[in-house]
Amino acid sequence: MPRPEMGRSARPATLIREGDQQWLKTAIIPPPHLLLIGGGLDARPLVAMAHELGWQTSLWDPRPANARREHFMQAGLILDETVEALATYSQEQPVDAAVLMTHNIPLDAAALKSLQRAPLRYLALLGPASRRARVLEEAGLSEKTLDLPLAGPAGLDIGGELPESIALSILSECHAVLFQHSARPLNRSF
Numbered sequence: 001m002p003r004p005e006m007g008r009s010a011r012p013a014t015l016i017r018e019g020d021q022q023w024l025k026t027a028i029i030p031p032p033h034l035l036l037i038g039g040g041l042d043a044r045p046l047v048a049m050a051h052e053l054g055w056q057t058s059l060w061d062p063r064p065a066n067a068r069r070e071h072f073m074q075a076g077l078i079l080d081e082t083v084e085a086l087a088t089y090s091q092e093q094p095v096d097a098a099v100l101m102t103h104n105i106p107l108d109a110a111a112l113k114s115l116q117r118a119p120l121r122y123l124a125l126l127g128p129a130s131r132r133a134r135v136l137e138e139a140g141l142s143e144k145t146l147d148l149p150l151a152g153p154a155g156l157d158i159g160g161e162l163p164e165s166i167a168l169s170i171l172s173e174c175h176a177v178l179f180q181h182s183a184r185p186l187n188r189s190f
Contacts, residue, residue, distance in 0.1 A: 031055050034050050034058070034095075034096070034098070035058045035059075035090065035095045036101065037086075037108065038060075039061035039063075039068070039071070039072065039078070040066055041163060046099065047059065047074055047075050050171060056076050058093070059072055059075045062080050063107075083111055084114060091119070096178055097121060097122035105138055109135045109136075112150075116147065122148075122173075122178060123148055123149070124173070125152035125153070127152065132152035135152075151173060151177075154169075155170040156176075158172070
């Protein structure tokens with residue numbers, strides 16, 4: 001079942017009357033579900049910030065040294081299955097967004113290939129545009145063959161260099177896309 005659009009206002013609450021009883025009917029929109037591909041050091045602040053926002057987070061990394069529970073206590077689910085399982089997981093779970101950040105071109109390419117038909121509304125890849133081209137080439141894909149745009153480099157240009165700043169940048173862009181906003185400054189006086 002498709003998830004409701006987060007950026008659009010849900011139907012307003014309505015009062016239902018039947019005989020002498022009344023009910024308030026309100027739409028409940030689930031929080032966004034973010035799937036992180038790669039459980040390295042830079043994924044930690046992204047999971048923590050998404051958790052602070054009340055988002056559901058899942059983390060996938062098949063490498064035994066990464067995505068360890070003691071470093072990702074706030075992650076809802078840690079997956080260490082095959083890359084092919086990502087397609088099934090993203091189809092069965094209501095995943096809204098995915099960020100590819102394994103720092104490994106073949107692994108990111110395999111994950112991208114697995115997720116290419118997933119019903120995501122945001123898909124991002126860590127690294128510069130040249131890396132995006134290499135990952136797409138390794139995956140045998142192109143921007144045209146993907147069902148949605150690939151944000152790469154991921155994030156907004158906020159001048160971040162540390163993992164926390166980069167996480168804020170990525171999560172801000174993801175939030176803007178999911179909630180259908182422009183990510184422009186509210187105050188243009190500076």
